[in-house]
Amino acid sequence: MSASFASALGAARDAAASQHYPGGTLYVVATPIGNLADITLRALHVLQLADAVACEDTRHTQSLLRAYGVDKTPAQLLAVHQHNEAEAAQAVVAQLHQGLRVAYVSDAGTPGVSDPGARLVAAVQAAGLRAMPLPGASSVTTALSVAGAVSHGGETGGFVFAGFLPTKSAERATAIEQHWAREPRCVVLLEAPHRIQDLARALAVLGERPVTLARELTKQFEEVTTLPARDLAAWLDAAPQRSRGEFVVLLHPLARTDDDGGDSLRVLRLLLQELPLKTAVRIAAEITGASRNVLYDTALQWKRDAPGDAD
CATH class of the missing domain: 3.30.950.10 (Tetrapyrrole methylase, C-terminal domain)
Known part of the structure; x- marks a missing residue:
């Protein structure tokens, strides 16, 4: 973890932990488009809280999470990109049906605009489950x-x-x-x-x-x-x-x-x-x-x- 973000995780918990983060929910999380400091406190808290992180590129996302001091095992990272989004979405839906919290991030910015994410959200909603947006960059x-x-x-x-x-x-x-x-x-x-x-x-x-x-x-x-x-x-x-x-x-x-x-x-x-x-x-x-x-x-x-x- 970068020393400059050591206090950010504590600030994220203080600012966002009192809010409700239900299980069985897909959290669509915006991440920085270049400057790591552009992450939001709520995004940091949810990334810590999530049982799994679905992402466009697992290696890129693992590096991003480590920069913030958020530890996830390889098994907690799920690849969901433009080539497998329809199939991978069903794996995410299965986890949500188990009551888990799943965060989705693209490589940079807000998912589902020009990056993958729209099919995943549609599949989650079609299954009667909730998708919660976390706005940002x-x-x-x-x-x-x-x-x-x-x-x-x-x-x-x-x-x-x-x-x-x-x-x-x-x-x-x-x-x-x-x-x-x-x-x-x-x-x-x-x-x-x-x-x-x-x-x-x-x-x-x-x-x-x-x-x-x-x-x-x-x-x-x-x-x-x-x-x-x-x-x-x-x-x-x-x-x-x-x-x-x-x-x-x-x-x-x-x-x-x-x-x-x-x-x-x-x-x-x-x-x-x-x-x-x-x-x-x-x-x-x-x-x-x-x-x-x-x-x-x-x-x-x-x-x-x-x-x-x-x-």
Whole structure:
């Protein structure tokens, strides 16, 4: 256990032990997204109290628990991840029927949002058992809180969680064109470091629409920056470390006066059916006001992704 957390367990017991923690309950526990100090006192108490801890990765969770001074045997750690969630959920349900307390944690953040957990909770509820949330860290709300991207009221109020877009470039471009480019509210995306450049290039069709990139949240090299969508790829290229770490990507609300990207892409697709690529790009840019370079790069990507071409 880290010495810095030695007093935290006592504080957790003092703050949370007087509350009721019934047996036969699944406790869905948020864990830090990077900074270990972001654990809650109630989470620490429940992790100590739990008869078993279901988790996305047993080795990762064992290390996390040991950092806090919470001792669990290997037999008390149950692997419940995206590849076995449906089957493993039944093992958890069986333990809950015995009156045990089971905590569920993902590798980081709040389970059941972009991480596993939703199927497990559904199985527990279908069995007539209780799932109790223990709120805490979330990369989504952490990024939203410092982006200034959520407006209130009207058609642009609130935000939409889209999570990870398709990994194949053609499917990703279609999702942006048909759905997210036209969505007037703030759109929350997640992306891994090895695909962030591809996503940045795909989002360039949004032109001047502001986009916030948040990476390494709560960690030593945390970075949050807001740029026009067309500048994202160049910003990432300017320094290799900018592509490191997990990303939350926020598309700011759509301004009524801006081209949302969707119109220019639809015009470009129609023109490409009848005209050579360069001519179609030039005319689409003149009609919609979109960047000719962005439209040209997009058209080339569509050509590469056409049936029969490798992704």
